[in-house]
Amino acid sequence: xxxxxxxxxxxxxxxxxxxxxxxxxxxxxxxxxxxxxxxxxxxxxxxxxxxxxxxxxxxxxxxxxxxxxxxxxxxxxxxxxxxxxxxxxxxxxxxxxxxxxxxxxxxxxxxxxxxxxxxxxxxxxxxxxxxxxxxxxxxxxxxxxxxxxxxxxxxxxxxxxxxxxxxxxxxxxxxxxxxxxxxxxxxxxxxxxxxxxxxxxxxxxxxxxxxxxxxxxxxxxxxxxxxxxxxxxxxxxxxxxxxxxxxxxxxxxxxxxxxxxxxxxxxxxxxxxxxx
Numbered sequence: 278x279x280x281x282x283x284x285x286x287x288x289x290x291x292x293x294x295x296x297x298x299x300x301x302x303x304x305x306x307x308x309x310x311x312x313x314x315x316x317x318x319x320x321x322x323x324x325x326x327x328x329x330x331x332x333x334x335x336x337x338x339x340x341x342x343x344x345x346x347x348x349x350x351x352x353x354x355x356x357x358x359x360x361x362x363x364x365x366x367x368x369x370x371x372x373x374x375x376x377x378x379x380x381x382x383x384x385x386x387x388x389x390x391x392x393x394x395x396x397x398x399x400x401x402x403x404x405x406x407x408x409x410x411x412x413x414x415x416x417x418x419x420x421x422x423x424x425x426x427x428x429x430x431x432x433x434x435x436x437x438x439x440x441x442x443x444x445x446x447x448x449x450x451x452x453x454x455x456x457x458x459x460x461x462x463x464x465x466x467x468x469x470x471x472x473x474x475x476x477x478x479x480x481x482x483x484x485x486x487x488x489x490x491x492x493x494x495x496x497x498x499x500x501x502x503x504x505x506x507x508x509x510x511x512x513x514x515x516x517x518x519x520x521x522x523x524x525x526x527x528x529x530x531x532x533x534x535x536x537x538x539x540x541x542x543x544x545x546x547x548x549x550x551x552x553x
Contacts, residue, residue, distance in 0.1 A: 285312075286461075287538055288308070288441055288462055288538075289309075289310075290499065290531045290533060291317075291327040291533065292304045292323050295468065296349040303321060303533055304350070304353075305446075306318070306321050306324035306327065306353070312436075314414055315338045316339065316341075318344070318434075318464070319350040319351070320352070321349045322348070335357070336366065339370070340373060342434075344374075344429055344432065344445025345425060345430070345445060346378075351381075354385070358392070361396055365397070366396065367397065367398050369398060371401045371411075375404065375406070376406050379404060382394060382402060408420070416434060417433075421453060423447035423448075423453065424447055424448040424450045424477060425446040425477045433460065439540055439541055441463075442462070444457075444463070444487075446466050446468070447477070448475070448477045449483050449487075454487045454489070455491070459491075461493060461542065462494065462496075462497065463496045464531075465484055465498060466479055467481060467484045467499070467501055467507075468501060468502050469502065470505055481510045482513070482517055484510075485518050485521065486517075494527065495527045495529060495537055496529065498511055498514065510530065
Protein backbone atom coordinates (compact mmCIF):
# COMPACT_ATOMS: atom_id res chain seq x y z
CA UNK A 278 0.00 0.00 0.00
CA UNK A 279 1.42 3.39 -0.95
CA UNK A 280 0.67 6.43 1.15
CA UNK A 281 1.88 9.95 0.36
CA UNK A 282 3.97 11.68 2.96
CA UNK A 283 2.26 14.86 4.05
CA UNK A 284 2.56 17.28 1.15
CA UNK A 285 4.08 14.64 -1.12
CA UNK A 286 2.85 12.91 -4.24
CA UNK A 287 3.22 9.16 -4.88
CA UNK A 288 3.42 7.74 -8.40
CA UNK A 289 2.94 4.00 -8.93
CA UNK A 290 3.51 2.45 -12.35
CA UNK A 291 0.63 -0.03 -12.58
CA UNK A 292 1.25 -1.06 -16.19
CA UNK A 293 4.61 -0.36 -17.82
CA UNK A 294 4.08 -2.37 -20.99
CA UNK A 295 2.58 -2.00 -24.42
CA UNK A 296 -0.08 -3.65 -26.57
CA UNK A 297 1.91 -6.89 -26.88
CA UNK A 298 1.34 -9.33 -24.00
CA UNK A 299 3.98 -9.83 -21.34
CA UNK A 300 4.11 -12.08 -18.28
CA UNK A 301 5.65 -9.22 -16.30
CA UNK A 302 4.07 -6.04 -17.70
CA UNK A 303 0.50 -4.84 -18.01
CA UNK A 304 -0.60 -2.27 -20.57
CA UNK A 305 -0.33 1.46 -19.89
CA UNK A 306 -1.69 2.60 -16.53
CA UNK A 307 -0.26 4.85 -13.82
CA UNK A 308 -1.63 5.81 -10.39
CA UNK A 309 -1.00 9.18 -8.76
CA UNK A 310 -1.84 9.82 -5.13
CA UNK A 311 -1.78 13.29 -3.60
CA UNK A 312 -2.91 14.16 -0.10
CA UNK A 313 -6.66 13.85 -0.67
CA UNK A 314 -6.91 12.75 -4.34
CA UNK A 315 -6.25 9.61 -6.37
CA UNK A 316 -5.88 9.77 -10.14
CA UNK A 317 -5.46 6.93 -12.64
CA UNK A 318 -3.71 7.90 -15.87
CA UNK A 319 -4.88 5.49 -18.58
CA UNK A 320 -6.51 2.16 -17.86
CA UNK A 321 -4.95 -0.42 -20.15
CA UNK A 322 -5.39 -4.19 -19.95
CA UNK A 323 -4.40 -5.52 -16.53
CA UNK A 324 -4.90 -2.22 -14.70
CA UNK A 325 -7.75 -3.31 -12.42
CA UNK A 326 -6.02 -6.39 -11.04
CA UNK A 327 -2.68 -4.57 -11.14
CA UNK A 328 -4.04 -1.96 -8.74
CA UNK A 329 -5.09 -4.69 -6.32
CA UNK A 330 -1.72 -6.45 -6.59
CA UNK A 331 0.06 -3.20 -5.71
CA UNK A 332 -2.14 -2.65 -2.63
CA UNK A 333 -3.78 0.42 -4.17
CA UNK A 334 -7.39 1.03 -3.20
CA UNK A 335 -9.11 1.00 -6.60
CA UNK A 336 -12.37 1.98 -4.89
CA UNK A 337 -10.84 5.31 -3.79
CA UNK A 338 -9.88 6.56 -7.27
CA UNK A 339 -11.38 10.03 -7.86
CA UNK A 340 -10.33 10.61 -11.49
CA UNK A 341 -9.62 8.36 -14.46
CA UNK A 342 -7.76 10.32 -17.16
CA UNK A 343 -7.43 8.78 -20.64
CA UNK A 344 -4.81 10.02 -23.10
CA UNK A 345 -6.46 8.38 -26.13
CA UNK A 346 -8.75 5.45 -26.88
CA UNK A 347 -6.33 2.85 -28.24
CA UNK A 348 -7.09 -0.48 -26.60
CA UNK A 349 -3.79 -0.72 -24.69
CA UNK A 350 -4.75 2.49 -22.88
CA UNK A 351 -8.48 1.91 -22.28
CA UNK A 352 -8.85 -1.90 -22.25
CA UNK A 353 -9.67 -2.13 -18.54
CA UNK A 354 -12.00 0.87 -18.37
CA UNK A 355 -15.17 -1.23 -18.75
CA UNK A 356 -13.95 -3.79 -16.15
CA UNK A 357 -13.14 -0.96 -13.72
CA UNK A 358 -16.59 0.60 -14.15
CA UNK A 359 -18.20 -2.83 -13.80
CA UNK A 360 -16.29 -3.39 -10.55
CA UNK A 361 -17.57 -0.05 -9.23
CA UNK A 362 -21.15 -1.02 -10.07
CA UNK A 363 -20.81 -4.46 -8.50
CA UNK A 364 -19.11 -3.01 -5.41
CA UNK A 365 -21.91 -0.48 -4.88
CA UNK A 366 -19.90 2.68 -5.41
CA UNK A 367 -21.73 5.88 -4.44
CA UNK A 368 -18.90 8.44 -4.41
CA UNK A 369 -18.50 10.61 -7.52
CA UNK A 370 -16.08 9.66 -10.30
CA UNK A 371 -14.60 12.00 -12.89
CA UNK A 372 -13.63 10.60 -16.28
CA UNK A 373 -11.29 12.90 -18.22
CA UNK A 374 -10.33 12.21 -21.81
CA UNK A 375 -9.88 13.56 -25.33
CA UNK A 376 -12.61 15.54 -27.01
CA UNK A 377 -14.37 12.37 -28.26
CA UNK A 378 -14.53 10.78 -24.78
CA UNK A 379 -18.33 11.13 -24.46
CA UNK A 380 -18.91 9.43 -27.80
CA UNK A 381 -16.45 6.69 -26.85
CA UNK A 382 -18.24 6.09 -23.54
CA UNK A 383 -21.60 5.95 -25.33
CA UNK A 384 -20.24 3.26 -27.67
CA UNK A 385 -18.91 1.36 -24.67
CA UNK A 386 -22.40 1.50 -23.11
CA UNK A 387 -23.98 0.13 -26.28
CA UNK A 388 -21.53 -2.77 -26.19
CA UNK A 389 -21.74 -3.59 -22.46
CA UNK A 390 -24.86 -2.00 -21.01
CA UNK A 391 -26.34 1.20 -19.66
CA UNK A 392 -24.41 0.73 -16.41
CA UNK A 393 -21.31 2.14 -18.13
CA UNK A 394 -23.00 5.56 -18.02
CA UNK A 395 -25.24 4.98 -14.98
CA UNK A 396 -23.56 2.73 -12.46
CA UNK A 397 -25.34 4.11 -9.42
CA UNK A 398 -22.84 6.88 -8.67
CA UNK A 399 -22.34 10.41 -10.06
CA UNK A 400 -20.15 10.25 -13.20
CA UNK A 401 -18.72 13.49 -14.54
CA UNK A 402 -17.33 13.06 -18.08
CA UNK A 403 -14.92 15.87 -19.03
CA UNK A 404 -13.65 16.19 -22.64
CA UNK A 405 -10.29 17.97 -22.88
CA UNK A 406 -8.27 19.35 -25.75
CA UNK A 407 -4.84 20.93 -25.85
CA UNK A 408 -4.66 23.86 -23.44
CA UNK A 409 -7.65 22.81 -21.35
CA UNK A 410 -7.47 22.64 -17.55
CA UNK A 411 -9.70 20.70 -15.16
CA UNK A 412 -9.57 21.25 -11.41
CA UNK A 413 -10.38 18.56 -8.84
CA UNK A 414 -9.95 19.93 -5.33
CA UNK A 415 -6.37 21.20 -5.02
CA UNK A 416 -5.24 19.31 -8.13
CA UNK A 417 -5.15 20.82 -11.61
CA UNK A 418 -5.09 18.51 -14.62
CA UNK A 419 -3.74 20.13 -17.79
CA UNK A 420 -3.84 18.71 -21.32
CA UNK A 421 -1.53 19.12 -24.31
CA UNK A 422 -2.24 17.81 -27.82
CA UNK A 423 0.29 15.19 -28.96
CA UNK A 424 1.38 13.67 -32.27
CA UNK A 425 -0.09 10.21 -31.92
CA UNK A 426 -3.74 10.43 -32.98
CA UNK A 427 -5.95 13.34 -33.99
CA UNK A 428 -7.16 13.73 -30.41
CA UNK A 429 -4.40 12.22 -28.24
CA UNK A 430 -3.27 14.30 -25.25
CA UNK A 431 -0.56 14.41 -22.61
CA UNK A 432 -1.39 15.28 -18.99
CA UNK A 433 0.16 17.37 -16.24
CA UNK A 434 -1.15 16.63 -12.76
CA UNK A 435 -0.30 19.67 -10.68
CA UNK A 436 -0.50 19.62 -6.90
CA UNK A 437 0.82 22.48 -4.71
CA UNK A 438 3.71 20.26 -3.62
CA UNK A 439 4.69 18.49 -6.86
CA UNK A 440 3.82 18.06 -10.54
CA UNK A 441 3.72 14.74 -12.38
CA UNK A 442 3.46 14.69 -16.18
CA UNK A 443 2.61 11.87 -18.55
CA UNK A 444 3.27 11.97 -22.27
CA UNK A 445 0.83 9.22 -23.19
CA UNK A 446 1.72 7.97 -26.65
CA UNK A 447 3.31 10.60 -28.83
CA UNK A 448 5.78 11.20 -31.57
CA UNK A 449 8.07 14.24 -31.46
CA UNK A 450 5.66 17.11 -30.70
CA UNK A 451 6.61 20.78 -31.01
CA UNK A 452 6.30 22.55 -27.67
CA UNK A 453 5.80 19.44 -25.55
CA UNK A 454 9.18 19.71 -23.79
CA UNK A 455 8.55 23.31 -22.79
CA UNK A 456 5.06 22.39 -21.57
CA UNK A 457 6.54 19.66 -19.36
CA UNK A 458 8.99 22.12 -17.78
CA UNK A 459 8.57 22.33 -14.02
CA UNK A 460 7.50 18.70 -13.58
CA UNK A 461 9.29 16.79 -10.85
CA UNK A 462 8.40 13.49 -12.54
CA UNK A 463 7.82 12.73 -16.22
CA UNK A 464 6.33 9.38 -17.22
CA UNK A 465 7.25 8.96 -20.86
CA UNK A 466 6.68 6.34 -23.50
CA UNK A 467 9.78 5.04 -25.29
CA UNK A 468 8.27 2.60 -27.73
CA UNK A 469 10.71 2.28 -30.63
CA UNK A 470 14.44 1.94 -31.30
CA UNK A 471 16.46 4.54 -33.16
CA UNK A 472 15.88 5.45 -35.86
CA UNK A 473 12.08 5.10 -35.35
CA UNK A 474 10.11 3.72 -38.28
CA UNK A 475 7.10 5.93 -37.54
CA UNK A 476 6.55 9.44 -36.22
CA UNK A 477 3.77 8.63 -33.74
CA UNK A 478 5.97 7.14 -31.00
CA UNK A 479 9.17 8.18 -29.22
CA UNK A 480 12.55 6.49 -29.46
CA UNK A 481 15.39 6.83 -26.91
CA UNK A 482 16.87 9.81 -28.78
CA UNK A 483 13.44 11.43 -28.98
CA UNK A 484 12.98 10.93 -25.24
CA UNK A 485 16.41 12.41 -24.54
CA UNK A 486 15.60 15.52 -26.60
CA UNK A 487 12.33 15.88 -24.67
CA UNK A 488 13.99 15.49 -21.27
CA UNK A 489 16.76 17.94 -22.19
CA UNK A 490 14.06 20.60 -22.56
CA UNK A 491 12.16 19.93 -19.34
CA UNK A 492 14.85 18.44 -16.99
CA UNK A 493 12.63 16.66 -14.46
CA UNK A 494 14.14 15.13 -11.34
CA UNK A 495 13.04 11.66 -12.46
CA UNK A 496 11.99 10.27 -15.84
CA UNK A 497 10.17 6.93 -15.90
CA UNK A 498 10.50 5.12 -19.24
CA UNK A 499 7.49 2.98 -20.15
CA UNK A 500 5.74 1.39 -23.16
CA UNK A 501 8.84 -0.22 -24.69
CA UNK A 502 7.75 -2.69 -27.34
CA UNK A 503 9.20 -6.21 -27.25
CA UNK A 504 11.66 -7.54 -28.11
CA UNK A 505 13.48 -4.33 -27.24
CA UNK A 506 15.08 -4.10 -23.82
CA UNK A 507 13.94 -1.19 -21.59
CA UNK A 508 17.31 -1.21 -19.84
CA UNK A 509 19.14 -0.78 -23.15
CA UNK A 510 16.81 2.10 -24.07
CA UNK A 511 17.55 3.70 -20.68
CA UNK A 512 21.29 3.56 -21.33
CA UNK A 513 20.80 5.20 -24.73
CA UNK A 514 18.72 7.99 -23.18
CA UNK A 515 21.39 8.58 -20.51
CA UNK A 516 24.22 8.63 -23.06
CA UNK A 517 22.27 11.03 -25.29
CA UNK A 518 21.52 13.38 -22.40
CA UNK A 519 25.17 13.36 -21.40
CA UNK A 520 26.18 14.24 -24.96
CA UNK A 521 23.72 17.14 -24.87
CA UNK A 522 25.13 18.37 -21.55
CA UNK A 523 21.73 17.84 -19.94
CA UNK A 524 22.20 14.82 -17.70
CA UNK A 525 20.59 16.15 -14.50
CA UNK A 526 17.61 13.79 -14.74
CA UNK A 527 17.58 10.36 -13.13
CA UNK A 528 16.34 7.99 -15.84
CA UNK A 529 14.53 4.83 -14.75
CA UNK A 530 13.45 1.88 -16.86
CA UNK A 531 10.12 1.49 -15.08
CA UNK A 532 8.47 -1.84 -14.38
CA UNK A 533 5.07 -2.73 -12.98
CA UNK A 534 5.26 -1.66 -9.35
CA UNK A 535 7.90 1.05 -9.65
CA UNK A 536 7.10 3.71 -7.04
CA UNK A 537 8.27 7.32 -7.19
CA UNK A 538 7.74 9.91 -4.45
CA UNK A 539 7.82 13.59 -5.37
CA UNK A 540 8.03 16.87 -3.53
CA UNK A 541 8.59 20.33 -4.88
CA UNK A 542 11.89 20.30 -6.76
CA UNK A 543 12.82 16.67 -6.14
CA UNK A 544 11.75 13.05 -6.50
CA UNK A 545 13.00 9.67 -5.29
CA UNK A 546 12.38 6.14 -6.57
CA UNK A 547 11.61 3.31 -4.14
CA UNK A 548 11.99 0.35 -6.46
CA UNK A 549 13.98 1.23 -9.54
CA UNK A 550 14.59 -1.19 -12.37
CA UNK A 551 17.85 0.42 -13.43
CA UNK A 552 18.86 3.99 -12.69
CA UNK A 553 21.79 6.09 -11.63
